[in-house]
Amino acid sequence: MTENKRSVRRVAVIGTGAIGGAVARRLLADGHDVTVWNRTANRAIDLVNTGARPSGSIEEAAASADLILFTLTDYAAVRQCLSELGTDLSERTIVVMCTGTADDARQAARQVAPTGADYIDAGIQTSPEMMGTDAATILYSGSRAAFERHLTTLASLSRPRFVGEAPDAAAIWDLALFGVWYDAQLGLLRAIDTVRRAGIDVTEFSDTAATQLGHVVAAVPATVAEAREAEYPRGPADLTEHLTVVRHLIGLRAGRHLGDGGLAPVAARIERLIADGRGREGLTATIG
Ligand SMILES: NC(=O)c1ccc[n+]([C@@H]2O[C@H](COP(=O)([O-])OP(=O)(O)OC[C@H]3O[C@@H](n4cnc5c(N)ncnc54)[C@H](OP(=O)(O)O)[C@@H]3O)[C@@H](O)[C@H]2O)c1
Incomplete structure (x- = not known):
């Protein structure tokens, strides 16, 4: 129980672009312990100056945290970065926060499964500027238990909305909503x-x-x-x-x-x- 309480506050953000930067800043502002890794290391310097811990590798960042957020361009980048993780990530949760297809989400869930980590897929229905405001919505699907365990942390980013236990549910919901807009x-x-x-x-x-x-x-x-x-x-x-x-x-x-x-x-x-x-x-x- 003590372990769970502690785990809620230790977060790794993999990819500090527009969304990852906004996510990390929001988590830091709410007092979370945030480790950041970015392929181009100097793009994470501002976050480190704001209180984030820098990490030399994805594996090191993932080892430091219980909640690991992938905020990368696309699932091709996610697949590449997931392949650099250690094999035992049990008791950790991986959340992939990028826009993609249902197939992308299912593939990422399959890639994560052998590591023992819980998998959550996220559909970001918000802009970096809106992150952490009441107007922001982020959709989540996959492990309900992991979602509930990290709800307080995820609530720092938006109104978190769980849309189903199938790993691809958030991607389908997200793309359908983009379709309405387009x-x-x-x-x-x-x-x-x-x-x-x-x-x-x-x-x-x-x-x-x-x-x-x-x-x-x-x-x-x-x-x-x-x-x-x-x-x-x-x-x-x-x-x-x-x-x-x-x-x-x-x-x-x-x-x-x-x-x-x-x-x-x-x-x-x-x-x-x-x-x-x-x-x-x-x-x-x-x-x-
Ligand atoms: N921005 C928005 O308003 C918005 C809204 C809704 C959803 N989204 C979705 O959120 C996701 C992230 O978008 P973003 O706007 O944050 O993109 P971004 O600003 O371009 O950032 C992309 C991040 O991915 C990293 N990256 C790309 N390819 C990589 C690779 N092969 N290996 C490791 N790192 C890699 C980049 O690292 P480097 O710094 O090294 O290039 C950077 O940290 C996308 O799927 C996007 O569709 C964005």
Whole structure:
């Protein structure tokens, strides 16, 4: 028990770039005992001057801590750094905090398993500047016991949210959320491109675009309920009406820098549903 209490406060941060630097600073500010390692050692000097312990190797940093955070560019770097760890890391927890695919997360979990360390994968839904604020969310998946053991430490960084015991759950959740952002933001960019090319004032247009995005946000609970219950009421339009608008948009966006946003397969899917006699259903039927 005493060991567990002590372990919560000893953290190694492997990689002190934008995210790793913000993580280490936040942990230091909350009084944690932080060891840092960075491939380019002089980039960690500011953190050392702020109170972090420098480490000459990944193995030494990992040996000094019970919670080992990998804050690297990508999983290729993670795989390379994990291969430099010692073989016995039992009673330690490794958290990989970088953006990647479900396959990346599963592979990292498999690589960690023989060391005896618990594995947690993290999806960072925050910027370095927001680290440690109430607006920051970091998603975690993998060992629930390790997550709970280190909850106090992880809470220094964000509102920690455990999303499942499968090691890839956080990566899937994280990428799906990035998808929501990209689809909405690129939809906005396509709209701005369209009106600007037509000589319409984009500032004047932006109010109506914001209202439109608000409709998507307001409809989230209803859309989720439809998807969960597999019931697809027509809502503001049925599939036959949606198909007309989608075809107009495909024509309007033809040849544009950002393409049509994947509307061609959407139109094909709606056509198939209509052919199956489901033309009076709503748009959520497309994922049914
Ligand atoms: N920055 C953001 O706003 C943000 C937001 C959400 C998620 N993320 C994700 O968080 C992760 C880290 O992003 P970041 O912005 O902190 O990146 P970054 O500032 O570029 O830092 C990358 C870190 O990885 C290290 N590194 C890269 N390749 C390495 C290798 N082969 N071996 C050892 N160390 C290596 C770098 O070391 P050197 O100093 O030696 O180059 C540096 O410490 C990424 O997966 C990113 O997608 C970032």
